[in-house]
Amino acid sequence: MLIPPRGIGGAELVGYANDKQDLLKRLRRAEGQVRGIHRMVEEDTYCIDVLTQVSAATKALETVAIALLTDHLAHCVAEAAREGGDVADAKIKEASDAIARLVRS
Amino acid sequence: MLIPPRGIGGAELVGYANDKQDLLKRLRRAEGQVRGIHRMVEEDTYCIDVLTQVSAATKALETVAIALLTDHLAHCVAEAAREGGDVADAKIKEASDAIARLVRS
Amino acid sequence: MLIPPRGIGGAELVGYANDKQDLLKRLRRAEGQVRGIHRMVEEDTYCIDVLTQVSAATKALETVAIALLTDHLAHCVAEAAREGGDVADAKIKEASDAIARLVRS
Amino acid sequence: MLIPPRGIGGAELVGYANDKQDLLKRLRRAEGQVRGIHRMVEEDTYCIDVLTQVSAATKALETVAIALLTDHLAHCVAEAAREGGDVADAKIKEASDAIARLVRS
Numbered sequence: 001m002l003i004p005p006r007g008i009g010g011a012e013l014v015g016y017a018n019d020k021q022d023l024l025k026r027l028r029r030a031e032g033q034v035r036g037i038h039r040m041v042e043e044d045t046y047c048i049d050v051l052t053q054v055s056a057a058t059k060a061l062e063t064v065a066i067a068l069l070t071d072h073l074a075h076c077v078a079e080a081a082r083e084g085g086d087v088a089d090a091k092i093k094e095a096s097d098a099i100a101r102l103v104r105s
Numbered sequence: 106m107l108i109p110p111r112g113i114g115g116a117e118l119v120g121y122a123n124d125k126q127d128l129l130k131r132l133r134r135a136e137g138q139v140r141g142i143h144r145m146v147e148e149d150t151y152c153i154d155v156l157t158q159v160s161a162a163t164k165a166l167e168t169v170a171i172a173l174l175t176d177h178l179a180h181c182v183a184e185a186a187r188e189g190g191d192v193a194d195a196k197i198k199e200a201s202d203a204i205a206r207l208v209r210s
Numbered sequence: 211m212l213i214p215p216r217g218i219g220g221a222e223l224v225g226y227a228n229d230k231q232d233l234l235k236r237l238r239r240a241e242g243q244v245r246g247i248h249r250m251v252e253e254d255t256y257c258i259d260v261l262t263q264v265s266a267a268t269k270a271l272e273t274v275a276i277a278l279l280t281d282h283l284a285h286c287v288a289e290a291a292r293e294g295g296d297v298a299d300a301k302i303k304e305a306s307d308a309i310a311r312l313v314r315s
Numbered sequence: 316m317l318i319p320p321r322g323i324g325g326a327e328l329v330g331y332a333n334d335k336q337d338l339l340k341r342l343r344r345a346e347g348q349v350r351g352i353h354r355m356v357e358e359d360t361y362c363i364d365v366l367t368q369v370s371a372a373t374k375a376l377e378t379v380a381i382a383l384l385t386d387h388l389a390h391c392v393a394e395a396a397r398e399g400g401d402v403a404d405a406k407i408k409e410a411s412d413a414i415a416r417l418v419r420s
Contacts, residue, residue: 013359016365020359024356024357030349034346034376035346038343044329044335046329047330047391048387048410048413051416054380055413055417055420057376058380058417059420064369065369065373066201066204068362069201069362069366070198070204072362073182073201074194074197077182078182089179092179094363095178102369102370103167104167105371105374119257121257122254129248133248139237139241142274146226149227150224152286153305153308156278156282157311159271159274159275160275160308160315166244166264170265170268173261176257206265207264209420210265210272280411283411284404284407289396291394291397292397299389302389306388309385310381313381313417
């Protein structure tokens with residue numbers, strides 16, 4: 001699908017622009033969580049304790065996903081809806097597919 | 106939150122109006138699946154076979170949820186986005202909360 | 211896979227025998243929840259309110275699944291582990307596959 | 316809960332001992348995926364493309380969790396079941412709680 005250009009004059013505008021710093025912080029922390037799980041396995045940590053950390057990291061990534069989706073709906077999808085037509089339909093379909101992947105992952 | 110009236114002249118218009126028959130059919134089938142699981146337990150069916158049916162019923166409900174959400178985005182949210190203002194913001198927030206509940210359920 | 215006979219003298223013994231009444235009650239309630247969702251769609255209830263009930267029904271089924279799995283581990287898998295050998299390996303593999311289906315559903 | 320000592324003579328034996336190298340490789344890859352998502356956000360990548368990678372990383376972590384659980388059942392829980400008594404009950408309860416956390420995350 002052709003995604004229409006976003007932003008004007010070279011400036012990229014993504015739906016999460018206002019939350020970017022918060023998202024980056026969360027992702028840095030999630031990366032640290034996964035590295036911590038790697039270290040736990042290296043050090044032969046008890047299975048259940050490793051699992052608890054895997055659940056926590058999964059939850060952290062889901063929180064990131066929901067924040068991204070909310071921003072996407074509030075900006076990209078809302079804007080496409082205002083423009084209407086095929087672009088709006090394509091954006092809704094795309095967002096819905098992303099939600100389906102998330103619910104099933 | 107105040108949900109603005111939907112439809113004109115008394116006719117209720119919901120986002121899933123066009124998919125209503127399909128949704129009703131899926132829900133009738135999901136109800137039958139749950140009743141089937143009840144019968145399996147009554148008849149002391151082997152745990153794993155019961156579990157397989159529980160996973161299938163859960164998946165069926167998730168498919169219903171994703172269909173409902175897609176219709177909701179395509180109609181209610183898109184319409185609110187076109188109107189803009191506080192109603193649009195409230196609708197986006199409401200949809201995003203519903204997605205979060207779904208991802209975490 | 212050949213599941214070895216369970217129970218003696220014709221009496222079927224399933225892992226959830228002690229929780230059977232509780233499971234049946236939960237399943238009856240879940241069936242009522244799905245029927246309630248069907249009625250909501252029939253009556254053109256607002257999408258988000260329908261979605262909230264779908265999430266609740268999904269959660270109810272997950273609770274049933276976790277109860278079934280716990281009983282299965284505590285009885286069928288534990289017993290197979292005590293017997294050891296191929297039957298034990300097959301039971302562990304079977305339980306693990308059921309968990310994977312559940313996590314991904 | 317008191318977790319009984321594992322291994323003899325100081326050597327720690329965890330359920331995933333045989334799969335350790337595979338788990339470490341998967342975790343290293345998952346860490347790279349999360350770092351990749353961080354970079355995508357830094358570079359203002361389109362929301363939906365970021366979301367696709369978040370779903371992939373979540374799935375990768377779930378695969379790690381299921382592998383850990385399977386090993387845990389096959390070794391720690393099976394061993395406890397053979398010993399029987401309170402330790403066995405505690406191990407089953409502990410595994411079941413970990414499964415519940417996983418299903419709900």
